[in-house]
Amino acid sequence: MLDDVVLSLAKTTLLHHFSKKEDLDKDGLLKQYPQLAQKRASFVTLYKNGNLRGCIGSIIAHRTLYDDIVSNTLMSAFRDSRFSPLQEDELSELSLEVSVLSVPEELEYSSYEELLKMITPHKDGLILEHDHYHGTFLPQVWQQLPKTEDFLEHLSFKAGANPSIYTQNPKILKYRVDAKEARFDEISLL
Template identity: 35%
Template structure:
């Protein structure tokens, strides 16, 4: 069973693990050891921003590997494998802020209409997943900061999944989750 509640100190240690994963990829430090307490399965996202703009974000929705390994690998994937961006360059390190989001297990939202879905959303708290056939996408709870209105949030999520902004079908499924997160500058200034 995945652990889904962490102390502030544990979150700081997790963001440090992600930082060191990236910095070691650039030869700036030794590859970090993954603490034993992160050996339980877990799911996380690692988000990189540069000067307030998204620079990479990769994660997992379901626990498949140890949370420490997921943090380590998603940090590197967000820097080097996010298809929306060129790989992170050494000249960018000073401007990068790194954020980790550790996910709770997701649960289905029973909604037979868009109105029913909107009535159940908890802005600022819910991460949301939409699935419709082969289409699937998620927004972390932090996306509410940019898309604060529930209809705007779900419309953008449907577009991210490759659907129309107002798509609705009986096959569409919605799921919610929450996160714990921590952030830090990649390189101390």
Template identity: 35%
Template sequence: MLNEKQQKQLLTIARETIKIWLEKKEKLKLPGIDSLLREKRGIFVTLKKNEQLRGCIGMILPEQPLAESVVNMAIESATADPRFPAVSLEELKEIKIEISVLTVPKRVEDYQEIELGRDGVIVKRGFRQGVFLPQVATETRWGREEFLGNLCAHKAGLPEDAYQEKTTELYTFQAQVFS
């Protein structure tokens, strides 16, 4: 778990990264960072403007050190989320940044094991895959079946009830979320 100082450091890194990228198309040079921020972790960077989603990109698996992942995913969230135009420099002051630091996903055999609000979920079948962060269930107030149905249909491009089929893999993870 990250402490408050580490959380603030990552949020500052994310905001400064976006600012420098929008101004100069350069990546932030990371200062000396806490050893915990050098651990490899999966993360998502979510951008909101007036409480509305403005960008959200992440990496589920721990492929890069945490601080480096924040730099890369902050740029991606601000400029490469295909659902939104790129964030402008003028708009940045209105953007709220939320970071989700993920645990390693674990396979679940029965969708009833999924605890809404605690678990993020990955649904996977063949080449199709979708993910919802744990906070999606809370924000949408969906029940388990509605949550999983939307994940299958709208994120993975699968039939709404695919989560019930044996050929579909389900994984859960938890996240430390801060903004």
């Protein structure tokens, strides 16, 4: 289970960015919280008054969880192309969510109907890969798209394709997340 340290790391990262303070004591934090030293993938999502304000993440683990959360926090706040860069006066209106992903598992299937049976709604995040098409939905997307067929249809759109891509049996991977969310002002600092 995730420790609240992942939220504290995201909050402290934002505050350090705005205050231009020295970097965090990474070595000390890695000793104190060994889970941050593990090679893990994460997503950091920012909500402003309940509405999406930024979301960037990694699907495949390629660095420590500490580095992934710090990078994805800054990218979500300042580099998500759907939004203008976060301003310091918005912090009090934010909620942060940090999702740590399991290792994705490829699904072996021979038909769309078989694929539907292999997916657990509200639990599985999915990755679609086929030629130059790539997209993912975190399990949290099930809240907006509770039917598996709708989830897959919108995943194909996100990947830049359309639902007919499933007739070609694209590569589908599933993963789970351990997510923590809290209002910005309720998150403790590191």
